[in-house]
Amino acid sequence: MIHFQNVTKDYDNQTAIRNISFSVGKGEMIFLTGPSGSGKTTVMRLIYLAEKADNGEITIADWEISRLKKSSIPIIRRSIGIVFQDFRLLENRTAFENIALALRIRGIGEKETKIRSYDALKTVNLRHKSDSYPRALSGGEQQRVVIARAIVSEPTILLADEPTGNLDPDTAQGVARIFKDIHAKGTTILIATHNRELYRNTGKRVLRLDTGNLVGEDIG
Amino acid sequence: MIAPYALKLAIQSLLREKWINLLSVMTIAAGLFIISVSFFALYNIDLATKKLPEKFSLTVYLDNRLQQDEIGPLMDSFRKKKAVLSVRYISKEEAMKELKSSLKNSDYILEGLEENPLPDSLEIRLKKDEVEAETAQQLAVEALKIKGVSEVEYGEKFLSTLDAIKKGFKVIGLFFAAILSTGIIFVCYSTVKILFYRRTEEIETFKLLGATKGFIRIPFLIEGAVIGTCGGLLSLAGCFSLYYTFLLRLSMTMPVFKTILFPANLFLLLPVIGMLLGLTGAVIALGRLRY
Numbered sequence: 001m002i003h004f005q006n007v008t009k010d011y012d013n014q015t016a017i018r019n020i021s022f023s024v025g026k027g028e029m030i031f032l033t034g035p036s037g038s039g040k041t042t043v044m045r046l047i048y049l050a051e052k053a054d055n056g057e058i059t060i061a062d063w064e065i066s067r068l069k070k071s072s073i074p075i076i077r078r079s080i081g082i083v084f085q086d087f088r089l090l091e092n093r094t095a096f097e098n099i100a101l102a103l104r105i106r107g108i109g110e111k112e113t114k115i116r117s118y119d120a121l122k123t124v125n126l127r128h129k130s131d132s133y134p135r136a137l138s139g140g141e142q143q144r145v146v147i148a149r150a151i152v153s154e155p156t157i158l159l160a161d162e163p164t165g166n167l168d169p170d171t172a173q174g175v176a177r178i179f180k181d182i183h184a185k186g187t188t189i190l191i192a193t194h195n196r197e198l199y200r201n202t203g204k205r206v207l208r209l210d211t212g213n214l215v216g217e218d219i220g
Numbered sequence: 221m222i223a224p225y226a227l228k229l230a231i232q233s234l235l236r237e238k239w240i241n242l243l244s245v246m247t248i249a250a251g252l253f254i255i256s257v258s259f260f261a262l263y264n265i266d267l268a269t270k271k272l273p274e275k276f277s278l279t280v281y282l283d284n285r286l287q288q289d290e291i292g293p294l295m296d297s298f299r300k301k302k303a304v305l306s307v308r309y310i311s312k313e314e315a316m317k318e319l320k321s322s323l324k325n326s327d328y329i330l331e332g333l334e335e336n337p338l339p340d341s342l343e344i345r346l347k348k349d350e351v352e353a354e355t356a357q358q359l360a361v362e363a364l365k366i367k368g369v370s371e372v373e374y375g376e377k378f379l380s381t382l383d384a385i386k387k388g389f390k391v392i393g394l395f396f397a398a399i400l401s402t403g404i405i406f407v408c409y410s411t412v413k414i415l416f417y418r419r420t421e422e423i424e425t426f427k428l429l430g431a432t433k434g435f436i437r438i439p440f441l442i443e444g445a446v447i448g449t450c451g452g453l454l455s456l457a458g459c460f461s462l463y464y465t466f467l468l469r470l471s472m473t474m475p476v477f478k479t480i481l482f483p484a485n486l487f488l489l490l491p492v493i494g495m496l497l498g499l500t501g502a503v504i505a506l507g508r509l510r511y
Binding site: 080 | 224225232236422424425426427428429430431432435
């Protein structure tokens, strides 16, 4: 589903990732770990096409990214659900509106948008906060709204960049359970995290990054 | 499904950025109002100049050797011409009578004339739309070629001045309209650009969630069109107010203003013109943005 072959990305002559190769199979859930600045977010940004690789080949769901036309970018992004590290919630829209946006962008009808958005809110236990604006929500609640927005369109790939970064252990456990449930439905999931608790005893592959290099692979 | 949501986004943005939008609407309204008033003035000047040709005629002087039975066919040949409205025969006696009456108390200068020096003539009136320097000149040249015509007189200067006035007003009007339309397009262009930059972060999120260019653009196009339409409506209200509260009252008290006509049907196009100009500004703004 995701394939990196000798991928390198530089920012202003500073290498963010160097010669990285890995694959994620369909329906697989893997973790990307490493200290801050190790290149986890860069890998994520390359997958959701916010960045272009300087070298190497990236394939996502049979699309070879280097040969991709600009007009095809929205099509690929629609098959990916993203949990952003900085949330990217629209402050002037309610939790419901933020989630529904992902469906409206896909041209889904109003009735279906309503049903699916409320279902997603229920999945993350925030049905009662549907009319709240992001600033009225706690960090954990905002994180769950972002997850709901990422899963509402039933993507084939789910990317989560530090999904428990600002959460207390209990809330982080809740988020981990949500990911487990989503994975059980067959979604391919890639989670970038430095929270060991998130991947410990999961039995899933853990890729370790350090200063832009892929330094190892373990089983969580 | 995108259209209703795009409309909702546009309305939300219009209300959120109400002060910028209101300023743009008022600027556009002012521009369209100036164009409308200029057009209104030109329209009435054009009407006034159209009335002048009713008094215009060509005088064809006939040769003294021409027989009376030849005059009828000659008049018919003029009547057949496309530009001619009417042909009137003025005998030398009648011409003298008219001259005397126009001289009024000074007709003594004609005393002592042994015989009438005036020739027989034809007074040719042209159709309203044909009163142009070119047509009159062409007709004069053609008339001079006809046997029995000795001279043709027409107000060459009058016609060319009338033509120049009409053309001059048209050029000034078009120049004004072009300059102000460009200004209005620029206002819409700038407004849409500002609105776009104020929503950069939101647009970036839209893109990351898979929004197409169309999804991002449509609300801005709607905003441009709505701003233009509102500007048009406001200028329309201004024009109607100007006419009904000022000019109409003036015409009731001062007869000279009674001739002023208000082309209400044409003014009703103002919102449509505003919408098209607003849309054009938005299209240009979005075309120049990289996102």
